[in-house]
Amino acid sequence: MTQSHRIVGGQIDRTKTLSFTFDGLPYQGHPGDTLASALLANGVRLMGRSFKYHRPRGPISSGSEEPNALVELRSGGRQEPNTRATVAELYDGLTANSQNRWPSLRFDAMGINDKLSTFFAAGFYYKTFMWPKSFWEKLYEPIIRRAAGLGSVTREEDPDDYDKGFLHCDLLVIGAGPTGLMAALTAGRAGKRVILTDEDFRMGGRLNAETFAVGDAPGADWAAATVAELLVGAFDHGIYSAVERVSDHLPTPAAGKPRQILWRLYTGKAILAGGATERPIAFENNDRPGIMIAGALRAYANRWGVKVGERVAVFTNNDDGLRTAKDLQAKGVDVVAVIDSRQGGDLLPGIRHLQGAEVIDTAGKLGLTSITIRHANGRSETVAVDALGVSGGWNPNVNIHSHHRSRPVYDASIAAFVPGQDGPPGLLVAGAAAGQMSTHDALKTGRDAALAALDLGTAPDLPQAEGAPIRITPLWHVAHGKGRAWIDQQNDVTVKDVKLAKQENFTSVEHLKRYTTLGMATDQGKTGNVIGLAIMAELTGRSIPETGTTIYRPPYTPVALGALAGRSRGTEFKPFRLTPSHQWAKEQGAVFVEVGNWLRTQWVPKAGETEWRQSVDREVLATRKSVGICDVTTLGKIDIQGTDAGAFLDRVYANTFSTLAVGKCRYGLMLREDGIVFDDGTTARMGENEYVMTTTTANAVTVFRHLEFCRQCLWPEMDVQLISTTEAWAQFSVAGPNARNLLAKIVDQDISDTAFPYMGAGNITVGGGLRARLFRISFSGELAYEIAVPTRYGDALLREMLAKGAEFDPIIYGTEALGVMRIEKGHVAGGELNGQSTALNMGLGKMVSKKKDSIGMVLSQREGLTDENGYRLVGVKPVDLHAKLTAGSHFLEKGAAPVAANDVGWLTSKVYSPHLGCDIALGYLKAGDKKIGQRMRIVNLLAGLDTEVEIISPHMFDPEGERLRG
C-alpha cells in the first residue's frame, strides 16, 4: 500500500523503507515512525475496539497517554498484548494485530454491546450479576471477561532475557524535553554525573513535534537522540526505577543483549521534567477514529510528516489549539474550521475561526465523516471532515512527584493541577510538569532547577525561545443531547456514568474511580481523569480543588512483567545449592527434591525398580539390616565459641547445655519467645569454650539470625562468637548395625563403644590424617554416626566409604527413607515443627527447664499452652493393616459426625513402614497421651477416607532404643 497520508518534513528517514503488517495486511513506513504514525501515513485510522462497547477506535494521541490504539505486537513467545501503537517504534518486519474484536476489526460481532449500552452503564456488573452467588465465579465472570477485555497473553515462554541494573548519579533528569535537556546541560557542564531519561525513543520531547526554534536551530535539532528509557516510579531515599528498552525496536534482540533492563537509579537529586499531556473535551460521539487531541494532529504532521485527514477541523478552548490549526495549515493540510469555545480575541487569519462555538455531535461508522457545530447564535451546522483535533488544555504530568502521596494543587490560570509542596525529598519539578508551559519558561526553570538542586554557581546562557502565555477558558464537556460523551475511552466511561455515580452518591474521586472504572487500566486516565473529576465537581457544586485527584502510584506507564522478573525465572528463579554428594548421586540416577534452596537426594533407584516405594523400602530395610549413608550436609551448623558459650546456649535452648561434658552431644530444643517450638537439633561440646550446634535444614538461616539477635541485643556483654559453618563441612549420617564396622575402616582413631560411646563427639582424622568430626547421634534409631570432613573432601569421603565398606553392602538413602525411619522412631520434623506446637504437644514438655531463664520459657507456661488435655504427639496405625492413611486427615471419635466441632486432631506425617508392614503416621491428638491403645477414626473428606485406627506410642520401632546404643 502507498503511504497516502504522508506529507513533507518530519524526523523520519525517507531514504529507508520499513515493511510491517497490521492484522495480516502489509504496509510500509520509515525509520523514526511509530506503529501509529506509520498506520496513519497509510490512511489507517481504525486500530482497535473499545473495552466494553466494542466501539471502533483509532489513536487519540501520539504518546504514552494513548487509551485506544492498543495492539498485540509480535507473535509467538514474543507476543506483547496492550502495546500502545503510539509509542511502539517501527522496525522492519514488525507484525501487529488488533485486539478485543471478533471476527475482524471492521466487523466485530461484540459490537452489539454498543446497541445495548443502556444495560452496560457503570455499576452494571455489580447490580446485575449478584445472584445466585455461586454463579459469579463459574458463569458470569468468565463470560464477562471474554466479552470485555484487552489483549491476550501468549502461552509460550518469552525467549528473551531481561536484566536488572544499578546506577548512581548526582542528578537524575526525568524527561528530555526542553526543560530536561536544559537541566541536564546545566548540570553536565558543571561536571556532575547526570542520568537523563525519557520514555520516547527520540530525546527532545515536544521539541520534536513543534516548528519553533530554540536559539538559531530548529528545536528538534537542538535535542539530540540518545537513549530510550521510561521512568517507572519514585521510591524512598532518592531511589527511582526506570526501564531501558534495549531491543524493543528490533525483531529479536542481538546476541547476548537483553530485551529490556530494569534500572534502579540512586541519586542525590532529581528533576521531574515530564512535560504535560493534552486533554480532550467531552462531547457526543467524540470517540470516532479520526478524532484526536489537537497536539497529536500537530505532532503527526510536524514530527512524522503525516496528515491524519484530508479535511481537518480543530475544537479548542485555548490558544494551543490555534497553534495546531496554524501548523497544519502551514503544512498544506486543509483546515476546514476552528471551533473555539471562547468569545473574543483575535481571529486566525486565513482560517474559518468560529468563536463561541462548540462541537455537539459527530458521524462516521468506522471513522469520522462529519461533525455538527453549534454556533454562538445557537444555529447548528454539519461539516464534512475526516479528522478533528480537540484541545481542552494541558495537564502537567505530576504523577512521579505524587508517588509519595503528595497531592497536586489546582492552578486556575492554566485550568490544571500542578505539583504540590510535599513531594519526594530531593525531587524538583520544572517546565510544563510544573505548569510552566512556554518553551522559554521550560528552558529557564529547567536550568534554574539544576542550579538549585546541585547548588551550582555558573549557568549556561538560555537560548532564545517562544514565551507565549496560556490563554484558556475551561470547558470540560459540551452540554447537549442524550448521547454518550466519552471521558475515558479506554474504559468506556462517559459523562452519563459520572452522573450515575453522583446519583448513587459515589461522589468522592476515589469512589468515582472504583464505581465507573474511570482512570484504570494501561493509560491510568492520563487524558480522562481531570475531565471526570471536573464534571463531578460541576455536578456536586464543589470546586475542582475540593474534589481533588485520586492517588498516583507507580508505575507511570505499563511495565512488562519480564522486566520486573529480570533473570529470576526458570532455574534462575532463586539460587539453588548442591550437596557434596550431588555428583555421585547424579551418576547413580538419583531423584532429587528441593529442600529450601538445596537439592537433596530423595531416593536412588536401582535397576529394575519401577516405582518409588520399591527404592525407598529397599533403602530402609538395607539400612536397618546392615548400613546406610545419607548426606546431611544441609543441616545448619553453627560454631559457637567464647567463655560464655555454655551460658549462652542455656539461654537460647529450653534445656541445659552448660553442664554437657566436653566430647559429648545432646539433643536441644529451641523455643520462640512466645513459647512455641522454633527448631531442634543436636549440639556438641567440642572443647571447654567451643560448641557446634546443628539446626534443621529449613531454619538454618533464621536460627542464626535469632542467635545474633540474642547475642547483640539481649546479652551484649556475653563473651560468645558465632559463625555459620554449614557450607564448610560435608556431613554424612552412617546408620545401621554395621555403621561402626564401616567407619572403622575410614577413621584413624579407635571408635569402639567404650572409646566413642553413644552421644559422643570429637575431632578425629580419616584416611591417614584428614581432619574430621565425628558425632555418635541417631535420627534413624540405628547405631549411627555423623561424620564431617571439609566440604571439598565430601565426594571423596563418600566414595571411600562405599569402596572400603563394600563388604557391608552399604547403600545411600535419600530423604524419603530418612523420613520413614524418623517416623518409625517418633522423631519430630517439618510436619510436627509447624510453628504452632509446644514442647508439651510434642511430648517433650519436661525438656523445658524452669531452673534457668531461656527464650520462650516463661510464655510456654501460659494457660492456653499448658492444657493437660491439649494436643499430644501420638503414633497411628490402621486397624486393617491394608488401609491407607493420609497426612492432614483429622481424628474423630468413633461414631462422631465428620464436622469441625468433633475434630480432635490431625495426622502430621505419614509413611509406609516396611518393618511394621503397614502405613504409619504421627499426629497431634487432644489428650493423646491418655488415648494410647484406643481406637479412633481418621477422616479426610477431600480424599474420601474414613479409616479406623489404633492410637499407639509415637516410638513405633525399637521403643527401648537398644539398637542405637549397640
Next chain:
Amino acid sequence: MIIYHPILGPRDAQEFVYLGDAGLIDRPDGMTAGVKAFHDYLYNRDNPAGEHRELWYHEQGDRSWLVVTRDTVTHEITKVELARDVARARGRAK
C-alpha cells in the same frame, strides 16, 4: 530505602531483614518477671504514624543488628545505631 550503616556507610535496604520495634531489646528477666510482663514485651507495641525505632539485621552484610529511627509516614531515617550499643546503653549486660 537506604540505611546508613554506622560501620559500612550507605547500604540498600534490600540487604537487610526487618524485625520490628526496638523495644524487643528490653526483654524482661525470665527468672523474676512473669507471664504478664513477657506478654507485654512480646505483643504490646506502639504503632506510631511518625518516628519509630526499629530493629534491622544486616543479613547480607556484616550481620550487625541495627536500631534504625525511621518516620513511618515519610520513611525518612534520622538515626542509625548499632543495636549492641543501644542495648548496652539500656543497661543490658550478660
